[in-house]
Amino acid sequence: MTPPEMSGPLTGVRGIVLTQAWAGNWCTSLLGQMGADVIQVEVRKRIDIWRGSYDAPIPSQVRGKKPLQQPWNMGAGYNSICLNKRCITLDLGTDEGMTIFKRLVPFADFVAENFSPRVMGNFGIGYEQLKEIKPDIILASLSGYGHDGPWANVPAIGGTIEPTAGQSALLGYAGDQPLNSGQMFPDPIAAMYGVLGIAAALRHRDRTGEGQYVDLSMQEANASIIGDAAMEYVLTGRQRPRMGNRHTTFAPHGIFPAAGEGQWVALACETEAQWRALSDLAGRGWAADARFTTLEDRKRHEDDLEAAISEWSRETSREELVAMLLGAGVIAAPVHDAFEVARDEQMLDRGFLRAVDHPQTGEWTQATLPVHFSATPAEHFRPAPCQGEHTAEVLEELLGLSSDEVDALVAAGISGEGPPA
Amino acid sequence: MTTPGNRGALEGVRVVDTSTTVAGAWCSRLLAGLGADVIVVEPPEGHPIRHLAPFAEDGTSAPAAYLLADKRSVQLDATGEQGLAAVRRLAAGADIVVSSSTPSALEARRLRFADLEAPGLVMVHVTPHGMTGPLAEVPGNDLTVAARSGWASINGMDGRDPLKPAAWQSSYCAGVMAAGSAVAALRYRDAHGVGQEVDVAETEVMTGTFAPALLRSQYEGRLPARPKEMNITEGPVPVADGYFALTLSRAHFWRDAMNLLELPDLAEDPRWESSAYRREHHAEYTERVQERMTHWNKMDLFDELAIRRVVAGPVLSMSELLENVHLRERGFWVRPLEDPTAPEFAGAPFKLSATPFSLRTTAPEVGEHTDSIANVEVDA
Numbered sequence: 124m125t126p127p128e129m130s131g132p133l134t135g136v137r138g139i140v141l142t143q144a145w146a147g148n149w150c151t152s153l154l155g156q157m158g159a160d161v162i163q164v165e166v167r168k169r170i171d172i173w174r175g176s177y178d179a180p181i182p183s184q185v186r187g188k189k190p191l192q193q194p195w196n197m198g199a200g201y202n203s204i205c206l207n208k209r210c211i212t213l214d215l216g217t218d219e220g221m222t223i224f225k226r227l228v229p230f231a232d233f234v235a236e237n238f239s240p241r242v243m244g245n246f247g248i249g250y251e252q253l254k255e256i257k258p259d260i261i262l263a264s265l266s267g268y269g270h271d272g273p274w275a276n277v278p279a280i281g282g283t284i285e286p287t288a289g290q291s292a293l294l295g296y297a298g299d300q301p302l303n304s305g306q307m308f309p310d311p312i313a314a315m316y317g318v319l320g321i322a323a324a325l326r327h328r329d330r331t332g333e334g335q336y337v338d339l340s341m342q343e344a345n346a347s348i349i350g351d352a353a354m355e356y357v358l359t360g361r362q363r364p365r366m367g368n369r370h371t372t373f374a375p376h377g378i379f380p381a382a383g384e385g386q387w388v389a390l391a392c393e394t395e396a397q398w399r400a401l402s403d404l405a406g407r408g409w410a411a412d413a414r415f416t417t418l419e420d421r422k423r424h425e426d427d428l429e430a431a432i433s434e435w436s437r438e439t440s441r442e443e444l445v446a447m448l449l450g451a452g453v454i455a456a457p458v459h460d461a462f463e464v465a466r467d468e469q470m471l472d473r474g475f476l477r478a479v480d481h482p483q484t485g486e487w488t489q490a491t492l493p494v495h496f497s498a499t500p501a502e503h504f505r506p507a508p509c510q511g512e513h514t515a516e517v518l519e520e521l522l523g524l525s526s527d528e529v530d531a532l533v534a535a536g537i538s539g540e541g542p543p544a
Numbered sequence: 545m546t547t548p549g550n551r552g553a554l555e556g557v558r559v560v561d562t563s564t565t566v567a568g569a570w571c572s573r574l575l576a577g578l579g580a581d582v583i584v585v586e587p588p589e590g591h592p593i594r595h596l597a598p599f600a601e602d603g604t605s606a607p608a609a610y611l612l613a614d615k616r617s618v619q620l621d622a623t624g625e626q627g628l629a630a631v632r633r634l635a636a637g638a639d640i641v642v643s644s645s646t647p648s649a650l651e652a653r654r655l656r657f658a659d660l661e662a663p664g665l666v667m668v669h670v671t672p673h674g675m676t677g678p679l680a681e682v683p684g685n686d687l688t689v690a691a692r693s694g695w696a697s698i699n700g701m702d703g704r705d706p707l708k709p710a711a712w713q714s715s716y717c718a719g720v721m722a723a724g725s726a727v728a729a730l731r732y733r734d735a736h737g738v739g740q741e742v743d744v745a746e747t748e749v750m751t752g753t754f755a756p757a758l759l760r761s762q763y764e765g766r767l768p769a770r771p772k773e774m775n776i777t778e779g780p781v782p783v784a785d786g787y788f789a790l791t792l793s794r795a796h797f798w799r800d801a802m803n804l805l806e807l808p809d810l811a812e813d814p815r816w817e818s819s820a821y822r823r824e825h826h827a828e829y830t831e832r833v834q835e836r837m838t839h840w841n842k843m844d845l846f847d848e849l850a851i852r853r854v855v856a857g858p859v860l861s862m863s864e865l866l867e868n869v870h871l872r873e874r875g876f877w878v879r880p881l882e883d884p885t886a887p888e889f890a891g892a893p894f895k896l897s898a899t900p901f902s903l904r905t906t907a908p909e910v911g912e913h914t915d916s917i918a919n920v921e922v923d924a
Contacts, residue, residue, distance in 0.1 A: 132728040132731065145756070268870060269874055269895070272871075272874040286780055291779070296704065300787060301787050304698075305700075305771075306699075312713075312717060319894075324553065324898075327898060340894070340895075347893040348717065348720070353862055353865065358609065368708050378696060378705040387706055456684060456687075457691060458696050458706050459694050461757050461758050461761035463694075464692075464694040465762060470677075488758075490748075490751050493752040494744050495674070498732075
C-alpha cells in the first residue's frame with residue numbers, strides 16, 4: 124500500500140487527529156487539502172455524529188449508485204467536510220487501542236481534537252502527557268467555551284454558541300426577534316480559526332523547536348468576527364439593532380424579489396454613481412425624488428426606498444436584473460440555492476467546486492479548498508474516508524504492523540469498521 | 545527597527561496591507577495579533593473602513609477602531625506614479641502583502657506579483673470572486689457573497705427576503721481563511737525560499753461554510769427550506785427576559801429539559817426520544833414547551849440545564865457579553881498593551897500557550913507612521 128499523493132504548502136506535515144462533528148473535522152480537512160497527511164482516529168463505539176448513525180437511511184439520490192453502501196459512510200454531513208483525510212479506527216477505551224494511539228503520536232506534527240474539555244485528560248493524553256511522548260508536539264483543542272473558566276465544561280454546539288457569542292442578537296429582520304442561521308455557522312468559523320492557530324504554531328515550532336497548546340473557544344472565535352459590534356457598544360453604549368440585510372452606512376443594500384416564485388436578487392449601492400445608475404435603470408425618477416436624493420435621505424427613508432425597489436425588481440427575471448445591474452456598475456448577485464451553487468461557473472472554473480467520486484456514494488459536486496496557491500497548488504482531492512478505510516495502510520506504513528497483527532486488532536474489536544459487536 | 549512587545553509566532557514578519565476591504569483588514573489584523581509588524585497603506589482621505597458607520601461621538605468609526613488596531617499607517621497618494629512607486633517599494637520589501645484589488649487594477653498600477661520582483665514574497669489576494677474566472681473583475685461585497693455562495697438561501701424566514709450574516713461576517717471569514725493560508729505559505733517560503741500568490745475568494749470561503757447543505761441537497765434531491773415560523777426546533781424563542789435557543793438533539797437533552805420545565809408526560813413518553821420523530825411532530829409540543837420556557841429567566845434556565853449537561857444558548861447582547869463571567873475569567877476582553885486607557889476590544893480568537901495572541905496598539909491616525917517608515921526604508 125502506498126500513501127496518498129500530497130500537494131500544497133503543508134506537504135510533509137502530519138496530524139493525528141481525534142476530531143469529530145463539523146468544526147474539528149473541517150479544520151483538519153482544510154489542513155489535509157493544503158497537503159498535510161491527516162490521520163483521523165475514530166472510535167467505533169462512538170460513531171462520529173456527522174456520519175449519522177449505523178442504521179441511518181441511505182439518501183434517495185445516492186441509493187444504488189455503488190455496489191457497496193454502508194449507512195455510516197453515506198452521510199452528506201461527514202462526506203462534505205472530510206476531504207483529504209485518512210481514517211483509522213481504534214478503541215481508545217482499551218489499553219491496546221490507547222497504546223497504538225500513543226505509538227502514532229511521535230509521527231505527528233500536530234494532534235487536534237474537539238471533545239469536551241475533560242475527555243483528553245481522562246484518556247491520559249492531555250497536552251502535558253502528549254509532550255512527554257513528543258516534546259515539540261502541537262495540540263489544538265476546539266471546544267465550545269475553551270479549556271478554562273467557569274463555563275469550560277458547559278456543553279455546546281453551533282446552535283447554542285451562535286446565541287452566546289452575540290451573533291443571534293444581531294441576526295434577524297429589523298424590529299423582529301433574534302434568529303439563528305439556518306446551519307451551525309459557528310462551527311466552520313472555529314474550523315478556519317483552527318487552521319490559522321495550527322499554521323502559526325507550526326511556524327513557531329519550525330523556528331524554535333518549541334511546540335504549544337492551542338486552546339480554541341468557539342464562543343471567542345465567533346465573538347471576534349462581530350468585534351466591530353462589540354466596539355460599537357464600548358464606544359457608544361448602543362447595542363447594534365437587527366437590520367436584516369441593511370448596511371450600517373449604505374442604502375440601498377438588500378435582497379429583493381425578482382419575477383417568479385422564490386427568486387431573489389442582492390443589490391447594493393456603495394457610491395452615488397451606483398445609485399444614479401440604478402435610478403436610471405429603473406427609470407422611475409428615484410434620483411430626483413426628495414426622499415432619496417442623498418445617502419442621508421435614503422437611509423432616513425429606507426423603508427420607502429426598499430418598497431420602491433421591490434415593486435420594480437419583481438417585474439423582471441433574476442438573471443435579467445443581475446445582468447443589467449452589473450452592466451450598469453451596480454453591486455448585484457443572484458441568491459443561489461444549493462443546486463445553483465453546484466452549477467456555478469465561476470467556482471467550477473476555478474476548481475473550487477469539483478466532482479469528487481466517493482467509493483460508496485458516487486460522484487457529486489463538492490466544495491474543496493477555498494484558497495488557491497500559485498507555487499504549491501492543492502492538486503489532489505480525495506473523498507471523505509470510509510470508517511476505518513485506512514487502518515491497515517496507516518498501521519503498516521507508520522508502525523510496521525503486519526496484516527496478521529492488524530487482523531488481530533480487528534478480531535478483538537479494537538479496530539475494524541461498522542457497528543461494534 | 546524595533547517593535548516592542550513583538551514576540552508572537554510571526555515575530556520579525558512584515559506585512560504591507562494595501563487592501564481596502566473588511567476581509568483584507570481582518571486578515572492583516574490577525575497577522576498583527578500573531579506578532580507581525582503590519583503597515584496599512586492609506587490614501588489621503590483615509591482607509592475606506594474609516595468612513596463606515598457606526599461612529600462614536602468624536603467621529604471614530606467603530607469598525608475602523610477594531611479592524612485597523614495594532615497596525616502602523618502610511619499615507620500614500622497612489623493615484624500618481626510617485627505614490628505608486630512608493631507602494632511598490634514598500635510591498636517588495638515585505639514578507640506578506642495583502643491586496644483586495646482586481647487583476648486589471650493591479651495590472652494598471654503595475655502592482656502584480658511579478659511587477660514587485662520579490663520572489664520570496666507571499667502576496668495574498670482577498671477578493672469577492674477570486675483572481676481568475678469569468679467573475680474576476682465583477683465587484684461584490686458582504687451581501688453578494690452571502691447571496692452567491694448559497695448561504696443566504698437557507699437563512700431567514702420563508703416568504704421573506706433571505707438573510708445575509710449580520711454585519712461583515714462573510715468578510716471576516718474570508719480574512720480568517722486568508723490569514724491561515726498566508727501563514728502556511730510563509731512557512732513554506734521560510735523552508736524553501738519560494739514565495740507565491742495566495743488567492744482567496746470570499747464567495748468560495750462562504751460556500752465552504754455551506755458545504756454540508758450543498759452536498760445534502762444533491763444526495764437528497766431536494767433543497768432545504770427556510771422556516772415558516774420560529775420555534776425551538778429552529779432557533780431562539782422567547783423567555784421571561786429575552787430569547788433562548790434549546791436545541792434538543794439527543795434523547796437525554798429532551799428528557800432532562802422536559803423534566804426541568806415540569807412537563808413529565810413529554811419527558812417520559814418514549815416516542816419523543818427520537819429526534820427524527822420530534823422534528824416531524826413538533827406541532828404537538830412546541831407551544832407547551834415554549835409556554836413553560838416563558839416562566840424562566842434566560843441565565844437561570846441556562847445554569848440549570850448546564851448542570852444537567854443539556855446544550856442550551858441564551859441570546860446574549862453586547863452588554864451581557866462584556867459582563868459575561870466566563871469571558872472575563874478567560875481574559876477575552878483586552879485593552880491594547882501600549883494604551884491601557886483605551887476602550888476594551890474583543891480579544892484573541894484562540895489562545896496559544898507559547899506565543900500568545902496580542903493587541904499592542906489602538907488604530908493609528910491616517911499616516912501616523914509615514915515619516916518613520918519612510919526613514920526605515922532609507923536605512924534598509
